Amino acid sequence: MRLQFNIAFGLATLLLLAFPVAAQLDVGDNTNFNLSGNLSFGYNGSFGDTVNSGHGIAVGGQGQLTGSYYNPNFLSFRMQPYYNRSQSNSNFQSISNSSGFLGQVDLFRGSSFPAAISYGKSMEGSGQFGVPGLSGLTTHGGGQSFGLTWSELLPDLPSLTANYSSNTDHSEIFGNSGETHSSSRVFSLQSLYTIDGFHLNGNYMHQLQQANFPGIFAGQATTDTSYSSNTLSLQATHKFLLNGEWGGGISHSSFGGDMRNGNLTSNNDGSNNLYNTGVTINPVPKLSLSFTSNYYSNVFATLQQQFLLAGGTPFRNTQDWSASALSLNGFAFYTLTSHIAVTGNWGRQTLFLPEGTRAVSRYGGSVNFNYAQNFLGSFNFSVGAVEMANEAGNQGAGLTGTINYSRKINGWELGAGFNYSQYVQTLFATYTTSSYKYDASVRRRFGDGLYWTGSFFANHSGLTQFAGMSNRSEGFNTSLLVRRYSVNATYTQASGTSILTPGGLVEVPTGVPSDLLSQEFQYRSRGFGFGGSATMKRWLWTTNYSKSYGNAAGGSTLSAFDTRTVNAKLQYRVRKMYFNAGFTRFHQTFGALGSQPIDYNTYFVGFSRWFNVF
């Protein structure tokens, strides 16, 4: 408490002493600063079944110091410290009191050698542990980040841009013990050059990711993962005959990934070369033709790398898996009328496995219709078919379709969309995905200042060959706005298969079959919420309630989660002062059935003052 007072007194003194200073402060001949900030002061308290009760005076604030030396293009900087930023500072409705710092310095901006350095550190910030379809479970933690960028942009010479970034984070889910730690480092180089009409793009990237997950799910042991990769690529494009363009490139990547989960260990490493080339021509304005080809020296490594990059743990030990692949694709687009266009496509994907070759051919086409009229609204649809075949014969037909519609009818604004695709090929010739999604929205104005909106959506996607390996979500939301008053409600539900990443559960990336996963989590979640707000001259009132619940299974044991938040805030503004009062009730459970929930209630009364010091 004594430290808080000293810091608050220091900040207040700094601001008050600076009052007489004009709008921008010049120091010496070449340096100028702008300082603005927000200070808050008030009384708050907390109580709950599982936390220690307490109350007292709280101070907090944030500032922003920007400035430049000599010229903003020579050196400019921005520093943003914040302290005790919590619900007592009404702009930030976090459960925890976070403090930290963000800073960035730009050097030689606009010159041939621009550079930038950034640093950020946060303590006791609140965040989200993601669950597909929901806003997530509330976490608290901290971290720091560092970034460095430098470029060489000399005219008529190849450009060079170098980036380095480093992040470390730790977080803990309220209601669950154990911290998740993660870190990443990325170094990249990019060079661009144009010579004799060839646009060249060279890239190098080194990545390192490490994470440590506690056993947050019932029956789950602590998991350690690490991943590193190096990727080198060169791409070139050039104008081609018949208003066309040619492009081609080569890339080499190598990677290594390790995972330890209790007695289970997994290790993946490998490398892949990708050679690609393609050409597009437009022989007449209404016709466009394109052809692309890709060759993967190790298609399995490509899939692994994509998966690890998404935050997934390494696949099961499948070191002996190797396959190269060649894909050839052709596409034609012809405009029949201003409203109608037709397309045709062909593809052949060949997988070279140790035991033999598998090939799949694909033929398809579609008709696109597009109609838009000022008074009648707009309507477009596309419908297509795809036929697949391999050495054994016909493998079935798939459909693709898209419909979008919008129209105004007597004050009603209607919109709807539908998208369906079946048998979309993945990197592996033998696996295809199917998906559909649709949405609808309606908006109505009732007289002056009264609006109602509603919308609904649904998504479903999955690998065709794996029953049950799919993800789906549905939801709706609605709101009513009466001038300065509004109410809203929302509902979502989702289920499917996910993987555990430092940011939470994420849907399994498209095209990854489940028998490769070393860890997977079946999840089912639901969430709903409602709220309201009112603005009356200087008064602002908001109230929200949200609840999310569901379960996730990482094996035979089920973990349940349930989080509820009630939040109310009242604010009154006088000039640059804000008088605030608020209440938050937070409840969260996460873990095996019967886990102890956390109940946390906080309240505050106080004021904040915004300053534009100089």
Add this chain to the structure above:
Amino acid sequence: MLLVMACFLCVPSLQASKKNKQQPVLAAPPDLLLEGGRKLTYERSFSSEKEVRKKPGFFGKILNVVAGEPDMHGLVRPYSIAVDSRGRAIITDPGAGGVHIFDFEQKKYKFIERYEKGRDAMLVPQCVAVDAQDNFYVTDSKVGKIFVFNADGKYQRALGSLKGGEGFFKRPTGIAVDSAAQRIFVSDTLRNKIYMLDMQGSVLRTIGKSGQDDGEFDYPTELKLEGNELAVVDALNFRVQLVSDDGTFKTSIGKIGDSSGTTFRPKGVAIDSEHHYYVVDGLWGVVQVFDREGRLLYYFGGRGTAPGDFQLPAGVFIDRNDRIFVVDSFNRRIQVFHYFGQKQGTGSGL
């Protein structure tokens, strides 16, 4: 405590070394000396509520330090201006969605807005006119109505409001009030007509039709009434037409062109005590002064931001003391000039 000490030591030193980097003061334009001893002088400009309000006293300063300075309205995209018998400047501001009233004598300011009203909301206030009782009339080019406020700025009624709530006019812009005859003139720009209304809003007569001939209009905008003669800014015919209140064509001023004496983007029009016509040209940023025969007498202004310059000027108003108020729209200010005619002395300030 170290932090506090550092603050004490640091901030005064910063202030001490603060350079007194003053903005260069732009000089007012010199007086324009005209034939016959006439002259035009630049007086001042104003742009925000802060310039009207009294300076805070001791407790006001304390309050400013504790709670911060109060929010002050400023001109955002002003378009039209009228000055009432008390010397108050009434300015429509479509950008701010309201009407500013600057009362320099009483050191008072008022901002009128109605965009949240359930019935007869005012969304895009375009032009303004004042009657003999200082009631003022504001056209709204979006909702198609005319809003009437009394001298205190209190809303009185809306003219042209149909039963369903929508406006009668398609795009009402210019407005003039004949208090003696109890008539209101409104230009409906999209209909290419001038409507003559009674004070209750009933249509008594329409003036003009679409076209380029005398007495015909192509997007008429601002209006000014002098006696029973109406000056109409005929925007896309690049001229100002003078018509009688029964619609009879009298004469026209200006023509298309890019040299002095042409009116390429006529915006506002006003008439001084010597019956000279002041026509604002939005493109060139000048005010050209014509006699009744359409001869250019002189002009002032030019594109720029300095005192006396204009950027996208729009409305213009001349009070009974020949003070000329020009709405310098893009510069977000009103510039005030004073015309001294042959028979006139100096007038009182704003």
